[in-house]
Amino acid sequence: MATTEQQPELSTHNAPALGVRHLMSALLCVTHVLAFSMRGDMSVGVVVMANNTGANPNIKDYGWTPSQTSTILSSFFWGYVVMLSPAGWLADRFGAKNFLSGSLFFSGIVTTLTEVVADAGGIVFVCASRVVLGLCQGFIFPCTHSLLAKWIPPKENAVLGTIVYSGGQMGTVIATVVSGVLAQSAAGWPSIFYTFGGLSIVWGVLVFFFGADSPAKHRYMSPQELSYIEESVKCVSQDEKKLPTPWVSLFTSIPFIALALTHMAQNWGSYTLLTEIPTYFSNVLKLNITANGIVSALPYIVAWAVSLVASWIVNFVQRRQMLSTGALRKVINTFGHWCPAAALLALSVIKVENPAASVALLTVAVGCNGVTIMGFQLNHIDLARNFSGVMMGITTGIATLMSIAAPLYVGAVVKENTLGEWRIVFLTAAGFFFVGNLIFILFASGEVQPWNDPNYSRKKKTDYGATSVKEAA
Template sequence: MVVSISNAKLVPKCNMSEIQQQFNSIKKQIDLIRSVKGGAGLGIRHLQVVLMCGGITLAFMLRVDMSVGIVVMANNTGSNPDIKDYGWNPTETSTILSSFFWGYITTQVPAGWLSGRYGAKNFLAAALFLSGALTALTELAADLGGVVLMCALRILIGMVQGFIYPSTNTYLAKWIPPEEKGRMGTLVYAGAQLGTIVAMAVSGVLANSAAGWPSIFYTFGGISVLWGILIFFLGADKPSSHKYISKEEQVYIEDSLNKVSHEAERMPTPWISILSSMPFIALAIVHCGQNWGFYTLLTEMPTYFSSVLGFDIQSDGLLSALPYLVMWCLSFIFSWIGHLIERKNWMTTGTIRKVFNSIGHWGPGLALLILSFIELEDPTVAVALLTLTVGLNSGIYLGFQINHIDLSPNFSGVLMGMTNGLAALTSIIAPLIVGAVVKNNAPEEWRTIFLIAAGFYFIGNLIFIIFGKGEVQPWNEPIRLTKENEANYGTAAPPSA
């Protein structure tokens, strides 16, 4: 049987590559629609930001409560004369205040590595739970062991809290798209000021209440325990592991993050590249300058207001909170301005970081210089200058504070652990220097303290301006160990690497 095909109609040939291109085009349009929808309105990522902000807030409440509480613990000036005190001298109180950082410094780098490798949520939740529980033991420690046991307790609290900042940085890097990084990062880290405001204002009131200073530590410790539980049940290490997130929001976050980062747990940490990187070294130095100035004021301002300016304990707490209220408010103003500059492409990321960090460091440094050389006949002037000093410091949230994620989204937790650990050394030394210099609470003694803090602000920011960067560094993506490379080459990378 012969079949003629002379009159058969030709069927157009099927071009699979064109079909694939059309399919990919349609898929991109669908993903774009999902991304736009996922980026609009409030979502699960905003819940994570609230949880992180609350964590930072409580972390600082548990640090600052001692700055106010120790004034009354050393010498009861509250309204209830029956509340016990311990008669500690300035050297002893400065030692107790600095001991938090003795523990804090030891866990920074391990915390950054562990949160990047195993996820940040559980570490953050556990840190808040345990530090809250330990804080509630303050009265017991002071009664049983005095200065020695108090230092031991604060060291333990510091070790636990060493996990909070590195875990938070890793958490942020997993959840927040780059275009939202400035605003969301500011909101999270502004929790430091919110915690300081609440702790200083409420601590003064609680210390002056019938329950006295012990109520400070029971109150804040209990709240921290509850917040740790909340993070454990409502948080997640990344969008794909949260059971309530919408598909649209997950696509939006993951597509945005995939442009700049990959799964860090699959990569070896490039320790040598990080430690030899000038942008990282500059970041570490400016972080040290920040901690010296910030923690000098944070831990010692209540004593300065009480002993030099003559305010009572309740007024002391409220006045000590005022600068941090201004800092908290300014952080959102600066965040809005920074977001506008970034959206309009008026500056590069690196320039934005340096401009705002200069506001956050050179502004306070100048205010401290002025405070050092004016007469203290009117305490209002001193309060105003200290408020300006702390308020302008909010520029750091668009400066060095978020720069860890700029340099390496994959290893931001490790970077934060390293710089925060190194900076914790200055947090230890600063209160001890105050104890060594300030013997009689004379104005000239405090002038020395303010000049030292101003010097750290000026020098640290200068180095950041010269050597700091705002771009992702090449070591953000080291050669990854894969099964394919192991199978083909018996090594972590092909021979050409």
């Protein structure tokens, strides 16, 4: 068993301050920016596609009804939820880099063809293309987790992991702002899809040439950095053999079940906020379209900033071993779930005549929720780095069902846009945040699970050195 006095000084001394692991983090961060941009661009684009309100009156539209536009927006998740679990298994078993590159490349092609598809087959073909986009993007999260598990030392995963996943927050903001500008340009709504689709194609090629499945396979990896990463990440198998997935152990693991339930609660709360904030601002607070767009983006800008600042704090705590990994995950996740729950509770009783307070509370809810990247979201890697991709695919797949259900629930509750109806929506989301984190506190773990060991099914033990993130750090 490695001690904290024996290992980290040697590894840190030999580690380059800026290395290939940072290049991989940058590749993954921009991947998430583009992935979320391609998810979000349709939210703006479909409004103009349904009824052209852009600057160029000659740009075509299709006369879609609100019901049809809602179908288009939801169709992405039909493909997405199907592919997540298989994508995680494929990434862990055959390597994540090529799948990630292909996901970006084909997502870009599908996105750039939006205008062609709409002209050729109308809403049916557009929905089909969004299903295909969801299938392609089902690889993003599992592949990212699989790569982070191999590339990022435990003592750096708070900062680098947050940088990578905060790309999703920035992608949401960029899609909202840039799509609005492009829709009002002379090129009109088609330019939205050509822009984000083209960038994704280019980035997919860059990931293929400059990424790698593991540090040992990267053409530019120095011996010093390779030694540093491999010493730090000893619980990842370096064997080229394909590891059998311990399905029974995984699905009977209490920490993994707790993680999946927490992920479900997170998606209910976060997607309630993501999809319904603009409606609440417009129909209840009566903000105009311009103000609505700016104010709707504000919480995600704050979430991005808060998560980056928090990552440095978490990194400081990790390096000084003030808390065990499990305790640290639970503390940060409590902040990320219970602070939003408190803000939503306050929002449910505040008067509509005070819109500034409502905006502030929603900004607090979304902003604080951003730190859950360092809570439950990186916990997959704590439990089993060898199977983090398939674990992320499973929990994200289950949680995506909540992403679909939450807006449908809001639609069933909110009929007249009264404060009482929205109070039910906010209290429900607060309840999910509270219960999900309570489960995480009671049953989650920060320790490497026995079934992470490739020899676990053979009742043997592999000497990985450190058995927890705390010991490895």
